[in-house]
Structure formats: structure tokens, C-alpha cells
Amino acid sequence: MCQSDISHIVVAKFGGTSVANIAAMNNCVDIILSNKDVRLVVLSASAGVTNLLVALAEGCKQEQRQTYLEELRSIQYAILNELPETHALQVEIDRMLDSIKTLSEAAELATSSALTDELVSYGELISTLLFTKLLQARHADAEWLDIRNVMRTDNNFGKANPDTTALATLCQQHIVPKLNKCLLVTQGFIGSEATGKTTTLGRGGSDYTAALLAEALNLARVDIWTDVPGIYTTDPRIVSTAKRIDDITFEEASEMATFGAKILHPATLLPAVRRNIPVFVGSSKEPTVGGTLVYNKKGSQPLFRALALRRKQILLTLHSLNMLHARGFMAEIFSILAHHNISVDLITTSEVSVALTLDTKGSNTHGDNLLSTSLLTELSKLCRVEVEEDLSLIALIGNNLSKAKGVGKQVFAALELFNIRLICYGASSHNLCLLVPTAEAESVIHTLHKHLFE
Numbered sequence: 110m111c112q113s114d115i116s117h118i119v120v121a122k123f124g125g126t127s128v129a130n131i132a133a134m135n136n137c138v139d140i141i142l143s144n145k146d147v148r149l150v151v152l153s154a155s156a157g158v159t160n161l162l163v164a165l166a167e168g169c170k171q172e173q174r175q176t177y178l179e180e181l182r183s184i185q186y187a188i189l190n191e192l193p194e195t196h197a198l199q200v201e202i203d204r205m206l207d208s209i210k211t212l213s214e215a216a217e218l219a220t221s222s223a224l225t226d227e228l229v230s231y232g233e234l235i236s237t238l239l240f241t242k243l244l245q246a247r248h249a250d251a252e253w254l255d256i257r258n259v260m261r262t263d264n265n266f267g268k269a270n271p272d273t274t275a276l277a278t279l280c281q282q283h284i285v286p287k288l289n290k291c292l293l294v295t296q297g298f299i300g301s302e303a304t305g306k307t308t309t310l311g312r313g314g315s316d317y318t319a320a321l322l323a324e325a326l327n328l329a330r331v332d333i334w335t336d337v338p339g340i341y342t343t344d345p346r347i348v349s350t351a352k353r354i355d356d357i358t359f360e361e362a363s364e365m366a367t368f369g370a371k372i373l374h375p376a377t378l379l380p381a382v383r384r385n386i387p388v389f390v391g392s393s394k395e396p397t398v399g400g401t402l403v404y405n406k407k408g409s410q411p412l413f414r415a416l417a418l419r420r421k422q423i424l425l426t427l428h429s430l431n432m433l434h435a436r437g438f439m440a441e442i443f444s445i446l447a448h449h450n451i452s453v454d455l456i457t458t459s460e461v462s463v464a465l466t467l468d469t470k471g472s473n474t475h476g477d478n479l480l481s482t483s484l485l486t487e488l489s490k491l492c493r494v495e496v497e498e499d500l501s502l503i504a505l506i507g508n509n510l511s512k513a514k515g516v517g518k519q520v521f522a523a524l525e526l527f528n529i530r531l532i533c534y535g536a537s538s539h540n541l542c543l544l545v546p547t548a549e550a551e552s553v554i555h556t557l558h559k560h561l562f563e
């Protein structure tokens with residue numbers, strides 16, 4: 110089959126809340142059946158399931174484990190019980206629940222990152238099995254696909270990196286021949302490394318899976334169905350007057366995701382951007398109200414686009430007189446951070462100090478604390494280290510910010526009553542970032558939204 114035959118095909122991804130129960134799943138089926146171009150479906154685990162599996166993987170005492178296992182079983186059985194003719198499926202799911210039990214017992218004795226990934230993968234394996242059955246019950250010609258035969262990654266368990274070359278080849282082998290024949294249902298978030306062990310792409314990684322598949326297959330669009338109808342000028346739970354953005358450029362959307370807009374996994378857009386594939390974001394509860402289309406939009410864009418908030422920031426300030434006229438000091442600091450697998454978000458420098466922010470928690474599946482004692486010890490050998498917590502990062506996202514006149518005045522005049530701990534501006538013409546005490550963060554968002562967006 111030639112590639113052009115599949116170029117109209119859309120991959121649809123449904124998040125945890127969209128597949129939380131049978132009613133939510135039925136909405137997803139309606140969405141899929143209403144667009145004949147949707148031939149590839151990527152699912153998250155049912156809401157709550159990944160958290161339970163992560164907790165089990167961390168190793169817990171028997172009583173607690175029992176409670177978690179029962180919770181898991183009841184989430185999945187509540188769906189199973191609504192499906193017709195499930196004998197074979199029930200056997201399969203029981204087998205998986207048994208494996209979860211065995212693996213979680215092993216985790217109590219000795220947990221490892223490979224074991225965690227294997228354990229959490231069952232969330233997506235089960236949700237996709239149930240969903241395939243539901244599609245079949247609703248007369249769709251649907252087939253279940255184990256994405257681990259396709260999504261090849263390295264062995265960085267918990268946040269594995271996909272091998273896009275291998276992925277493209279494996280897609281040609283396992284997906285292309287089927288796409289025009291049936292609806293393929295597969296798992297987000299999980300993959301496998303060269304020796305066949307299960308890996309995960311990091312929490313929230315299902316969007317990434319969908320975008321990677323779209324890229325590998327050169328599909329027409331990625332539809333991300335979640336529980337909010339699109340991308341807003343800011344989080345509507347904080348500011349009720351936030352407005353939906355109907356269309357937005359890749360650059361703006363990825364800035365928003367990077368700076369904490371929870372709606373998209375920060376790396377999700379990259380594969381889509383690389384191939385210029387549009388991404389739609391909508392709510393599976395209200396598919397008819399529309400959503401946001403992210404694409405390579407041309408023409409002039411608004412100066413101010415959105416406000417994103419990221420809480421739980423840590424500010425590290427490093428002071429050293431050795432920095433004065435020194436060379437290579439920054440390189441040393443950054444190599445220590447890189448060695449600890451930490452990426453820096455914001456950075457400002459003066460002659461003898463440098464301030465930088467890190468997230469408190471990595472986004473990897475295992476949620477390790479980033480600020481380890483060994484990191485602080487290593488840094489302390491080079492300089493005096495100060496750590497401040499309870500800070501939040503507010504990113505004002507826009508276009509040509511650093512070239513427009515009066516941006517500073519508009520922003521800072523509105524904020525005259527607030528304490529601003531750090532400012533980053535100028536590296537990107539798409540953002541202006543502020544670090545503020547978390548206690549004031551929501552008020553800052555309200556104030557800026559009122560002045561710049563209403």
C-alpha cells in the first residue's frame with residue numbers, strides 16, 4: 110500500500126478521564142465513529158489507574174497493596190461488566206490483574222525502574238483491551254495493537270526516548286498494512302527497549318505517543334481529546350473569564366506547554382511540528398463545542414497570547430567570587446546539573462552570582478525529587494548555594510514581545526503591588542517569565558489577565 114493512501118488518516122488520542130468509565134468511553138466511540146478518517150486510536154489508562162500502579166511500584170505493605178489492587182480491579186471491572194460477551198476478555202484481564210499483583214509483591218521486596226515501567230504499562234494495556242471490545246460491540250471493525258512492537262525506545266526507564274527511525278520502520282511493518290482495513294486501538298505512554306523490556310515515556314506521555322505515530326506515518330492530524338475544550342488564555346479554574354483560543358501557532362502552544370499549561374505534554378508537539386501536522390485539542394465530554402487547533406498558522410499573531418502558571422519552583426542562587434572574570438564557571442555548574450539529569454528553566458546572572466530555577470519534581474514516571482543532597486554537596490564545593498522554595502513561575506506568552514514597544518510598561522505597571530523575585534525576558538520573543546511567591550501567584554495571574562486580555 111502506498112503512503113498516499115493513508116495521508117488523510119487522523120490519529121485520535123483519548124486521555125484518562127475520557128476512558129474513565131463506560132459512559133466516558135461511549136462518548137469516545139461516538140467521536141471516532143463520527144469521523145471516518147479516524148483510523149488510529151491511542152489511549153491512556155483509565156483515570157486514577159496509573160497513579161495506583163505507580164504507588165504499587167513504589168512498594169507498599171500488604172494491607173495497603175490489597176486496597177490498591179481492589180481499587181484497580183473495581184475500576185476495570187466496572188467497565189468490563191458493561192460489555193457483552195466478555196468471557197475471553199475477562200480471562201485476559203484477570204491474567205493481567207494477576208501479573209500486577211505478582212509484580213507489586215516483587216516491588217515490595219526490591220523496586221526498580223524497569224519493574225515500575227512494566228507494572229504501570231498494564232494501565233494502558235487494559236484500557237485498550239476494554240475499549241477495543243466496546244468498539245466491536247458497537248459494530249466497528251476494531252483491532253487491538255500492542256504498541257510495544259512498534260514504539261522502540263532506549264532503556265531510560267521512566268522517561269525513555271523513542272527511536273524515531275526504528276519507529277518509522279516498525280510502523281510500516283505493523284500499522285500501515287492494517288490502517289485502511291480496520292480501526293487500530295493502541296496504548297499511549299508505553300514502549301519497549303531493544304531487549305524487549307517495557308518502558309514508559311514519562312507521565313502524561315500518551316499525547317507524545319500520538320504525535321510520534323502521526324509523524325512516523327505522516328498522518329493528516331492529531332486529535333487530543335481530554336476533559337477541557339481546548340487551550341485557554343489562562344487556566345479557567347483560576348480566571349473564570351479566560352477565553353478559549355480557537356487557533357494558535359506551534360511556537361505559542363509549545364511555549365505554553367513548556368511553561369506549565371497542563372493541557373499538552375511539553376514534548377508532544379515536537380514530532381507534529383517536525384512534520385507540520387496540525388494538532389486539535391478538544392473535550393470528549395463536549396465534542397460539539399469545538400476546541401483549539403494548533404498548526405503552522407501564517408499571518409500576524411496577537412502580541413499577548415496567554416498566561417501560564419507553574420507552581421513548585423525551586424530557585425537556586427549560586428554565589429562565588431571566583432566567578433569574577435572567570436572562564437568556564439558556568440560550564441562547570443551546568444555539567445554538574447546535567448550529570449544529575451536536571452534541566453534548567455530560567456537563568457539570570459550577575460558578575461558574581463547566577464540564579465536558576467528547576468522544577469521540584471521531574472516529569473518522569475517515578476517522580477524522583479530533583480534536589481538531591483549529592484547535587485547540593487557537589488555545587489557547594491564550587492560556590493555558596495542558596496535554595497528558595499514556594500515560588501511559582503508565571504509565563505506571559507506572546508509574539509514579537511522583545512521587539513514591541515511598551516511591553517515592560519504594560520506588564521510591570523499592572524504589577525506594582527507585587528514582589529517579583531526574578532525576571533527573564535529577551536531570549537525568546539515569545540515569552541516573558543516572572544518568578545513570584547506562590548502565595549501571590551494567582552493574584553498576579555488575575556491582575557495580568559485583566560490588564561492584558563480583557
Ligand code: ASP
Binds near residue numbers: 124160312314316
Ligand atoms: N497514563 C499515563 C499517565 O497517567 C500516561 C497518560 O495519561 O498520558 O501519566
Ligand code: MG
Binds near residue numbers: 125153313
Ligand atoms: Mg493522562
